[in-house]
Amino acid sequence: MSLRLSTVILPYLRWHEGGRSAWTRAEQLGFHTGYTYDHLSWRTFRDGPWFGAIPTLTAAATTTERLRLGTLVTSPNFRHPVNLAKELISLDDISGGRITLGIGAGGTGFDATALGQDPWTPRERADRFAEFVPLLDRLLTEDSVSYEGDFYSAHEARNIPGCVQRPRLPFAVAATGPRGLKLAAHHGQAWVTTGDPKLFENGTPEQSVGAIRGQVEKLTDACVALGRDVHTMDKVLLTGFTPDRGRPLESLDAFVDFAGRHQELGFTEIVIHWPIPNSDFAADQKVFEQIAMEAPAQLR
Template sequence: MRHGVILLPERRWADARERWVRAEQLGFDHAWMYDHLNWRWFRDKPWYALMPTLAAAATATRTMRIGTLVASPGNRHPVPFAKDMMTLDDISDGRIIAGIGAGAGGFDDQVLGRAALGPRDRADRFAEFVELTDQLLSQPVTTYRGRHFTTVEAHLHPGCVQRPRLPLAVAALGPRGIRLAARHADIWITIAWPGHGEPYRYDQAVPVIREQAALLDKECEAIGRDPATVRRMVVTGARIEGATDSVETYLDACGLYGEIGVTDLVVHWPRPDFPYQGSVEVLEEIAAAVLRPDPRPDPA
């Protein structure tokens, strides 16, 4: 099992840097940042930009992978996004992961003055975003004409440090998204249920994730892909709670999810208040018991 943590971009870099470095020291395999312009409960609170923060995090860390969780086609075009990812892959010396989701609309659409898309159009846009991003990161020159995204002779030189391209992590909960993940993803991401409704305890998510994973297996087999080549990542916090209540609950969650083929478990860095309220001390106890702490000093 690999272990990851989400760090909200709510602190000035002088403070945020300490958390990214600490996450690596605690032994997390990967750390992530949301991609929003204006996000839910933080509309009137500090909220810093994704790409500059990840560039800074890439220089502050040495071994931990870093990624977008998840970049949204609602506020990005695949061409500049792929160029940013290629550049971050270089800065991080091959540690970047491009996490992509469909985008839920809402505040980001309002900020950009866009009309919210319906479910079908949002799914169509997501499919084009994933397909085009995959092509851009895999080849030096790309031409693509879609209904939502178009590019003519987009050049990405020298390409990714990671070959044949950096990993794509695709968030998908339903049949169409999971089919897309089977075709393009190195990592499939699930939160079990959509939205930000009432959360469920981590063990209640097991049947849902098992069913989604079975569908992923089926879709991989349908296109001749070995299902074992797709990692399966569960993100807690939005709809899944309780995993970080204690060392015991975290070990239990790892065991339950591992039994159904989950390869990666992601939690949020605890905050003192809503959302993602929790104890940093408990997180450090979990790290000491489960992860592989890095004994080396801060590279500063």
């Protein structure tokens, strides 16, 4: 299977001052999917401009025709399944069925406390995620849903006419722990990883590949336990968080080597960050565009 190449465009630019042009250029370059982060703010961008993911993707849907669009990732940190389902159904309709929902348990940081709550422990995040995903699945596939859970409720929540994509838009579930991988195996059309965060600072690329291989094996085990063929799931690597950092974007050859090593692990999609000057995602735009246009042919 050929390896798909996608990009993630952070929502830090005003739409009419570079935001729109990035999405249209992503389609021109042939990317499979254009993703954006679903955060209220993010790390080093916290004190600068940052726009909402759903409105950004809605605008992108109206200015593109073929590019798939999605979040990478949405989390329960500040989302409720009932409201989110309605927005996703609307977005899927506006885009003509081009939406993928990247979804994860969330983490610490500004998003975790922006609504005034105390930060959740890893166990609490996992507990909420285990309830969030199945409820969202129901909301996107059933006309009316009532539910009373430990964390979320829905009372005759109507979602007519449902998604353009049937039975619903695809879920790309970000997970590395056993409970998250079980959710991915059960509800996901794709699985997402950024690698092993413990290796980011002092690990080696070889150690990273080994750790990711272990994650794939655990995903396989989760699928087997549910009677599912792991090959029916897409496997997505969001780059920029492995010990390689920005080196894969230094040249076409460097990227092809990096992507090829992960393709051998079973990955079907590699996501690279749209270059942002003076940031952790700085890269030569010309090299980036060369990778976009030429790498997929070399990775078939």
